[in-house]
Every structure is written in structure tokens, then in C-alpha cells.
Amino acid sequence: MTRSAIIRTISHPQPAASMLARPRPHVRTFTSMPRFSSAGAEVRIVEVGARDGLQNEKTTVSLDTKLELLSRLSRTGLRHIEAGSFVSPKWVPQMANTSAILSQLETTREKDDGITYSYLVPNTKGLSGFLDGKPTPATTGNEIAVFASASEGFSQKNLNCSIVDSIARFEPVVASALENGYQVRGYVSMVISCPYSGPTPSQAVGDVVEKLLDMGCYEVSLGDTNGVGTPGTVGKLLKHLVEERGIPPERLAAHFHDTYGQAIVNALVALEYGIRTFDSSVGGLGGCPYAKGATGNVATEDLVYFLEGTGVHTGVDLEQLVGIGEWISKTLGKGNGSRVGRALASKKGLM
Numbered sequence: 596m597t598r599s600a601i602i603r604t605i606s607h608p609q610p611a612a613s614m615l616a617r618p619r620p621h622v623r624t625f626t627s628m629p630r631f632s633s634a635g636a637e638v639r640i641v642e643v644g645a646r647d648g649l650q651n652e653k654t655t656v657s658l659d660t661k662l663e664l665l666s667r668l669s670r671t672g673l674r675h676i677e678a679g680s681f682v683s684p685k686w687v688p689q690m691a692n693t694s695a696i697l698s699q700l701e702t703t704r705e706k707d708d709g710i711t712y713s714y715l716v717p718n719t720k721g722l723s724g725f726l727d728g729k730p731t732p733a734t735t736g737n738e739i740a741v742f743a744s745a746s747e748g749f750s751q752k753n754l755n756c757s758i759v760d761s762i763a764r765f766e767p768v769v770a771s772a773l774e775n776g777y778q779v780r781g782y783v784s785m786v787i788s789c790p791y792s793g794p795t796p797s798q799a800v801g802d803v804v805e806k807l808l809d810m811g812c813y814e815v816s817l818g819d820t821n822g823v824g825t826p827g828t829v830g831k832l833l834k835h836l837v838e839e840r841g842i843p844p845e846r847l848a849a850h851f852h853d854t855y856g857q858a859i860v861n862a863l864v865a866l867e868y869g870i871r872t873f874d875s876s877v878g879g880l881g882g883c884p885y886a887k888g889a890t891g892n893v894a895t896e897d898l899v900y901f902l903e904g905t906g907v908h909t910g911v912d913l914e915q916l917v918g919i920g921e922w923i924s925k926t927l928g929k930g931n932g933s934r935v936g937r938a939l940a941s942k943k944g945l946m
């Protein structure tokens with residue numbers, strides 16, 4: 596071979612004839628995925644920073660800081676904000692002041708502000724705590740969320756009971772909340788894989804999603820709690836739920852943690868499957884006390900930047916979010932977990 600032929604071969608390597616002829620089953624195509632058109636698409640963002648984001652903080656976050664965070668978030672255009680959890684303070688001490696948060700928000704929020712504040716409730720005791728605060732019902736106002744797991748291992752760690760027992764526990768909670776005029780959201784955790792039980796079969800996720808919807812949850816949020824999902828595994832799950840089981844995508848939400856940096860690309864897959872509700876936390880705050888190593892939710896700043904850049908309307912003011920992400924990260928003494936937040940803050944000289 597001449598010298599120039601060798602150089603040509605190195606810079607433009609030619610595939611061996613045998614490789615061209617051979618089918619390549621390992622090369623996946625996404626042609627079977629429904630096509631997403633961004634034209635006129637709108638999404639709803641559920642901001643979970645004040646709950647999922649703070650529940651795992653090692654040092655106590657003061658009531659004032661939480662209220663300031665919620666107040667700032669309420670002025671960004673976000674319409675759905677998780678404010679706390681009525682769970683056992685022995686299990687999750689960081690959420691111990693949720694009653695005070697509810698009562699403060701009820702006193703200070705503007706009437707008809709169009710914001711729904713949501714609270715996690717694991718059992719009837721938690722529901723009593725929520726109802727004692729006499730929260731304003733209605734479609735916007737206040738609501739609760741019950742949270743189950745698709746994996747037995749995580750159910751035991753997180754709720755101290757089996758999946759079946761947790762569902763039985765939620766039934767009276769959901770029925771009573773609905774009777775009292777409050778909507779109920781559902782969560783399913785570990786939808787891709789669980790550190791205690793291994794990979795989660797899509798069937799197991801579908802079974803729990805259907806139980807929660809049948810019970811009366813208006814939507815179920817799919818939690819990739821430890822952020823291990825990829826477009827391949829998330830796509831497989833959504834294909835099962837939406838195409839094979841026929842669960843309407845409007846009844847599903849995507850709750851992606853960003854541990855492996857896959858959350859945004861997974862959100863694109865969810866959009867392709869018709870999902871229009873996404874959970875996220877400002878500054879990428881968060882982690883789950885019972886999912887070791889899991890980092891925060893996808894940052895709201897990253898999600899808004901991605902969605903708006905894709906032509907999807909969020910109604911959320913990115914600039915304000917960036918300021919909040921910087922403020923809360925500094926207040927908690929940690930780095931800002933949002934790439935978009937860091938980039939825009941340094942451009943504006945906020946860092």
C-alpha cells in the first residue's frame with residue numbers, strides 16, 4: 596500500500612466487507628418510537644425542590660428558609676409546587692415542620708393564585724395532619740400525593756411494609772382525601788431498577804400504576820428514584836405502559852433523578868410517548884434518604900432550558916429560577932446542581 600493510501604485508510608477507515616454485509620442486531624433504532632412534534636406543545640412542571648430536594652439534607656433547613664424558597668418559587672410561573680410531607684419525623688426529620696409550612700402558606704398566599712401545593716401522605720395519620728391544617732381544597736389549592744414502590748426492597752426500606760400492604764394503606768387515605776375535596780397524585784418509585792431488588796420489570800410498574808389510578812389518583816408520577824434510566828430502559832417501560840397496557844400518557848408524569856446525567860434525554864423519550872408532566876427541583880436539589888448515592892431530581896432550570904429550546908411552552912421564568920437555584924445552593928452551603936443554572940449565573944456574574 597502506498598503512503599497516501601495508508602493515510603486515507605487511517606483518516607477514513609473502511610469497514611470490512613464482512614461487516615457491511617452482516618446485520619447488526621446490537622444497533623438499536625428508535626424508529627418504532629412515536630414521533631414528537633413540539634409545535635404548540637405545553638407541559639406542566641411539578642416543582643419538588645422544597646420536598647424531594649430538601650428531605651435528604653443533613654443539616655436542618657429552617658422553616659424561614661423553606662418558606663422563602665416556596666415564596667420565591669411561587670413567583671416564577673410554576674403552577675404546581677410540592678411543599679412538604681406528612682411523614683414520620685423519626686424517619687424523615689427534615690420534613691417535621693410541614694404542618695407549619697401548610698399553615699403559613701394558607702395564611703400568606705394570595706387568593707386564586709392558581710398554584711397547587713402538594714403534600715406527601717403515607718397513611719391515615721399523615722392525612723389527619725394535612726386535614727388539620729384546613730387547606731383550601733379545589734383543583735388549584737392543595738392536594739396530597741401517596742407514594743408506592745414498584746420494587747419490594749424499596750417499599751420495605753421507604754415505607755416499612757410490602758407493596759401490597761402499602762396499597763391497602765393508601766386506599767382509605769385516597770378515598771377520604773377525595774371525599775374531603777382534595778385531588779390525589781400517585782408516585783411509583785424505582786421504576787427502572789432498585790438498589791435492593793435489582794432491575795424492575797415493566798409489568799411490576801404497570802401493576803402498581805393501575806392500582807393507584809383505579810384507586811382514584813388523577814395521575815401517577817414514574818420515579819426513576821436512583822436516576823439509572825437511559826433512553827433504552829425508559830423507552831421500554833413507556834412502550835409497555837402506554838402502548839401495550841393502554842395507560843393514557845396524560846395520566847402519567849415523569850420524575851427523573853439525574854444521578855447518571857440521563858434525565859434530560861429521558862425527558863425527551865417521555866415527550867415522545869406523550870407525557871406532558873415533569874417533576875424537577877430547582878438547583879437539582881435532592882436525593883432520597885432510602886436510595887443511597889442517588890442525586891437530585893433533574894434541575895428545573897435544565898428542564899425549562901431544554902423544553903423551551905425544543906419549542907415546548909413551560910410558562911416558567913428561567914432567569915428567576917436561575918437566581919433561586921443560586922440562592923438556595925449558597926444558603927445550603929452546596930454547589931449548584933444545575934448545569935444551566937451555573938452557566939447562566941456565571942454569564943450574569945451571579946456566581
Ligand SMILES: CC(C)(COP(=O)([O-])OP(=O)([O-])OC[C@H]1O[C@@H](n2cnc3c(N)ncnc32)[C@H](O)[C@@H]1OP(=O)([O-])[O-])[C@@H](O)C(=O)NCCC(=O)NCCSC(=O)C[C@@](C)(O)CC(=O)[O-]
Nearest residue numbers: 681682683686717720721742753754755782784785818820
Ligand atoms: C410510613 C411510615 C410512617 C411507617 O413507619 P412505621 O414505623 O412502620 O409506622 P408506625 O405506624 O409504626 O409509626 C411509627 C411512629 O411514627 C409515627 N407516625 C406514623 N405515621 C406518621 C405520620 N404520617 N406522620 C407523623 N408521624 C407518624 C407513629 O405515630 C409512631 O410514633 P411513636 O408512637 O413511635 O412516637 C414511615 O415509614 C415513613 O414515614 N416513611 C416515609 C418515608 C419517606 O418520606 N420517604 C421519602 C419520600 S418517598 C420519595 O422520596 C420518592 C419519590 C416520591 O420522590 C419518588 C421517587 O423519586 O421515586
